Amino acid sequence: MPQIVIGRGLDKIDGSLHKATYAFLAKLSANDDNKSLHIEPINNSADPRARTGRVDLSNRAVLFKVQGSGQDASYVFIGTYPHDEAIKIAQTQRMAVNPRNGIAELLPVENAAPAPVYSAPVAVSENRTPSIEQSLRRREFTAEDLTELGLDLEFATGALDINDPDALLEYAETAPATWQGTALVDIFTGTSLADVKEKYALDTVESDDGTEDDKLLRALRHPAARMEFAFIEDNDELREAIERPDFAAWRIFLHPEQRAYAFKDINGPFRLTGGAGTGKTVVLLHRARELHRKNPTARIVLTTYGATLAESLRAQFRQLDSTVTLAADMGKPGVYIAGVDAIASRVLHKYEGQLGGGADVNGAVATVLGPRTAQVFKNQGFDAWKQAIGAYGADLPNELKVDSFFEAEYSLVVLPNSVTTREEYLRVKRSGRGVSLNRSKRNAVWDVIAGYRASGAASGSTDFDEKAAIAAAVLRDGSSALADHVLVDESQDLSPSRFQLLRALASEGKNDLFFAEDTHQRIYGQRVVLGRYGINIVGRSRRLTLNYRTTEQNLHYALGILSGAEFTDLGDLPETSEGYRSARSGPKPQQISVSNLTEQYDVVAKLVNSWTAAGTDAESIGLLVPTKKEGQALPRALGERETSATFVDRNSSGAKGTPQVMTMHRAKGMEFAKVVLVGVGENSIPRSYVVDSLPEGERDDALQRERSLLYVAATRARDNLVVVWTGKPSALLPEIG
Ligand SMILES: Nc1ncnc2c1ncn2[C@@H]1O[C@H](COP(=O)(O)OP(=O)(O)OP(=O)(O)O)[C@@H](O)[C@H]1O
Numbered sequence: 001m002p003q004i005v006i007g008r009g010l011d012k013i014d015g016s017l018h019k020a021t022y023a024f025l026a027k028l029s030a031n032d033d034n035k036s037l038h039i040e041p042i043n044n045s046a047d048p049r050a051r052t053g054r055v056d057l058s059n060r061a062v063l064f065k066v067q068g069s070g071q072d073a074s075y076v077f078i079g080t081y082p083h084d085e086a087i088k089i090a091q092t093q094r095m096a097v098n099p100r101n102g103i104a105e106l107l108p109v110e111n112a113a114p115a116p117v118y119s120a121p122v123a124v125s126e127n128r129t130p131s132i133e134q135s136l137r138r139r140e141f142t143a144e145d146l147t148e149l150g151l152d153l154e155f156a157t158g159a160l161d162i163n164d165p166d167a168l169l170e171y172a173e174t175a176p177a178t179w180q181g182t183a184l185v186d187i188f189t190g191t192s193l194a195d196v197k198e199k200y201a202l203d204t205v206e207s208d209d210g211t212e213d214d215k216l217l218r219a220l221r222h223p224a225a226r227m228e229f230a231f232i233e234d235n236d237e238l239r240e241a242i243e244r245p246d247f248a249a250w251r252i253f254l255h256p257e258q259r260a261y262a263f264k265d266i267n268g269p270f271r272l273t274g275g276a277g278t279g280k281t282v283v284l285l286h287r288a289r290e291l292h293r294k295n296p297t298a299r300i301v302l303t304t305y306g307a308t309l310a311e312s313l314r315a316q317f318r319q320l321d322s323t324v325t326l327a328a329d330m331g332k333p334g335v336y337i338a339g340v341d342a343i344a345s346r347v348l349h350k351y352e353g354q355l356g357g358g359a360d361v362n363g364a365v366a367t368v369l370g371p372r373t374a375q376v377f378k379n380q381g382f383d384a385w386k387q388a389i390g391a392y393g394a395d396l397p398n399e400l401k402v403d404s405f406f407e408a409e410y411s412l413v414v415l416p417n418s419v420t421t422r423e424e425y426l427r428v429k430r431s432g433r434g435v436s437l438n439r440s441k442r443n444a445v446w447d448v449i450a451g452y453r454a455s456g457a458a459s460g461s462t463d464f465d466e467k468a469a470i471a472a473a474v475l476r477d478g479s480s481a482l483a484d485h486v487l488v489d490e491s492q493d494l495s496p497s498r499f500q501l502l503r504a505l506a507s508e509g510k511n512d513l514f515f516a517e518d519t520h521q522r523i524y525g526q527r528v529v530l531g532r533y534g535i536n537i538v539g540r541s542r543r544l545t546l547n548y549r550t551t552e553q554n555l556h557y558a559l560g561i562l563s564g565a566e567f568t569d570l571g572d573l574p575e576t577s578e579g580y581r582s583a584r585s586g587p588k589p590q591q592i593s594v595s596n597l598t599e600q601y602d603v604v605a606k607l608v609n610s611w612t613a614a615g616t617d618a619e620s621i622g623l624l625v626p627t628k629k630e631g632q633a634l635p636r637a638l639g640e641r642e643t644s645a646t647f648v649d650r651n652s653s654g655a656k657g658t659p660q661v662m663t664m665h666r667a668k669g670m671e672f673a674k675v676v677l678v679g680v681g682e683n684s685i686p687r688s689y690v691v692d693s694l695p696e697g698e699r700d701d702a703l704q705r706e707r708s709l710l711y712v713a714a715t716r717a718r719d720n721l722v723v724v725w726t727g728k729p730s731a732l733l734p735e736i737g
Contacts (some may be wrong), residue, residue: 010245299330308666408433422446473499486512548588681726
């Protein structure tokens, strides 16, 4: 059967032609001899492969027919146009194989002029100082540097003197091929030529075998070509691609780096980092599908922090491929999607009879918590630490009488080291803890921990971290793992016990653990170093840097929030935001200072109304606030201004057709066309009541989480970002230049 390859002109097809275009291509993929398609070659076309076909009475599809040896033809579809325009386009475009790197490109005919004479490949100089304030020529790049990679000579030459980043982005959009545009942005924003070569697989040596069409077919499969040419597998995929072009992009056009991490085999645990919006989740989704395709009997777990994010992963996975049946349970073949805490609960229920506890001093419960009842399913109350401090904390110094100090100590030191006695606690290494404790303080801290555990045992309950630790222990005790591949999103927010659970879930080996994380987005829990908990990722860690979500302007602003702070990743190495870039340009973020709440609500109502009046879908507007209280107040205040909005939280998913109000925490992993950060004044964020209540040694980390929270919130916007505050602005906000 003929193969359909979709090019990138999809979003230019008039919506009224979607159905007819789909019908045409579906027919073509069934049988290209079908006379009703009226496939015709074009007189005077620059490329003899050019064809048009009849979509309806007045519109034609533009195609390139590529006839590989010994197989059915492939058709590269590049759009549907009114009859005359279609003919003109078919006459003036050609498919070509880039002579430098073997990437398939669709070029305008002007470029059919003799190919530029390339200099012999030269060694790439690494010691240029990238300063994105300067043009490439000022940074001593030459056209040859760029053509040596395979960029078109004219395009490369035109780029050399641009020094304004916005102008460069605009220019990059005129690139003869998608990969050339993004590679130019990479170089302009400081990526070395050698790294660009690697990212786009530009060093691939092409074999010269076969006909010109055979070579073109291979070139269409080059990872960089697949940023704009997608091989369509079935009619469902075809329909989605044609009828929902924007929505389909992440599913069919992957960046070569995304493709590499989604598809390659990896020996052992791997960590993919990358700024907000660089497509980490997209990679995980593709990787899960690919692992399933390679081996339908494989047991694949796709997980993340929290139930809401897991629900969204499930929905996105269905969008990617509705034909994959999700596994009904862990341990069964297929893709199982759930939050980490749900996984812990599931493991505990599955192995209920083997948890030990009671008289069994060797069981998982006793290993983690010491001798106690095996009842573990109920959840500890939210104020359990407060109560334990009140009841057993008489000897504690005041600065340690804080529940979040205990949560951290318990999560980072006590549980992952299976500390069950005072003696063990007095000896245990407290690596990475901000507060140092002498012997008498350790004794006082242990009094509280023992009291906390006693109250859990009395009520038959555990907290979520304890559940994860017990689940990890029971899996380690058992003989077989429950999964072959475990893929984890938002890893930066997981605690050591949860990492231990995930380690124990997967059998060690090829493609066992894959963590996606962004240290800059850690808003829960503590800094974790994976190596301390049995997960060795040394040498298996890579970073994505191209932001697909937002504009360069919003990204620049969001990165300003991070500037000046130092971050450390899960491998205990400094995390940088260097090289993060977007290939899209848009309006500058707006900062609005008002003097009181009434004015703040007026401003937000006005913004929302102006956007919806201009045609923005109300649901794609996100109004993000620092606290739940402010989130509940905002829809009421907007209602008084005849503007509807709904507050979304764990208990309510929000009404359809209105802007979504939510806390910045809740907004993690989400995105909106337009975002207003509401109430970002100096007294609102950082939330001083959170930071100041902590012992001195833990405040820096808490402040870091507040900074990250603001970064998470600011990176939710696709197009417009507005920040509003009353009084003075938050000290974490950057200046707008
Ligand atoms: N190859 C692609 N083509 C088009 N769109 C893409 C591509 N990859 C990612 N996107 C889009 O970019 C946005 C961000 O992707 P994704 O959510 O995977 O990023 P992320 O790195 O997980 O972000 P965050 O850390 O903020 O949650 C989404 O709208 C996604 O559809």
